[in-house]
Amino acid sequence: MTSQDGSDLTRLANVGRSVAGHFETIGITRIAQLVDQDPVELYERMSAAAGRRHDPCLLDTVMSAVDQAEGRPARPWWHYTPERRRLQARQEG
Secondary structure (H helix, E strand, O other), X not given: OOOOOOOOHHHOOOOOHXXXXXXXXXXXOOHHXXXXXXXXXXXXXXXXXXXXXXXXXXXXXXXXXXXXXOOXXXXXXXXXXXXXXXXXXXXXX
């Protein structure tokens, strides 16, 4: 399934066809599938599926998508950058 034939992911703020494609590589094709997901785990799975580490801004977008799926308001992806940086610092420390 691609974002053109049934996925509703592009209805989320910050999720265009490219980001929807990243979700689809790990089997996520519907907004409802994002509920109760760990954004960091989803990002890690996307990176593993691609065989390379994705740009960390993708994690910001994943965080935004999960929040929206869980009913929180849509915010620009860069709203999540400080939180992502805190998470990364904790993992590195």
